[in-house]
Amino acid sequence: DAGVIQSPRHEVTEMGQEVTLRCKPISGHDYLFWYRQTMMRGLELLIYFNNNVPIDDSGMPEDRFSAKMPNASFSTLKIQPSEPRDSAVYFCASRHSWGILNTEAFFGQGTRLTVV
């Protein structure tokens, strides 16, 4: 398996533009997480899905952020409009559950977003 695949690896955009980050989880994994890493706050959970359904989006900073998971192999995180304070590394991770037990999550390589 190729692991969790994120695209693009780097994104530089101007303030006010729409940004879309993409993620392909590991096949068979039923949980998908979006995290944001900053120096100040470390790894923050933005939203997670179970079987393509959003379960907890309490970490989404504001209405400018939205996430979708139209099927088990694809998810997007969209920022519209983007602001300089959104600059961070965004990670996608996936995990599966062994019956009723949770397991470790596997991360993609991240998307480094710079909003100028």
Added chain:
Amino acid sequence: DQQVKQNSPSLSVQEGRISILNCDYTNSMFDYFLWYKKYPAEGPTFLISISSIKDKNEDGRFTVFLNKSAKHLSLHIVPSQPGDSAVYFCAASRYYTGANSKLTFGKGITLSVRP
């Protein structure tokens, strides 16, 4: 409100010595704990985990200890090697699936192992 706390931002140890990385949590519902290692420009990679039914889990040079009463866990690396230099994240979750299966991370500790 940080539910998983790694209060020391950095640690420096000599090669061959023990590295001890600490983590505290506040949410008593957490019963599954994980450590991740992260190199620059890469995603975090899973290192070792422990569920609350144990107080110790060992994997080669890495051992995680869990003290449930103190809501504290630690990662021991013995012996430390220069390749261990990275950021280490502590994470917590529920062991059983269902409500609140999210994985909550601390801010990370930067470990530097000096040759």
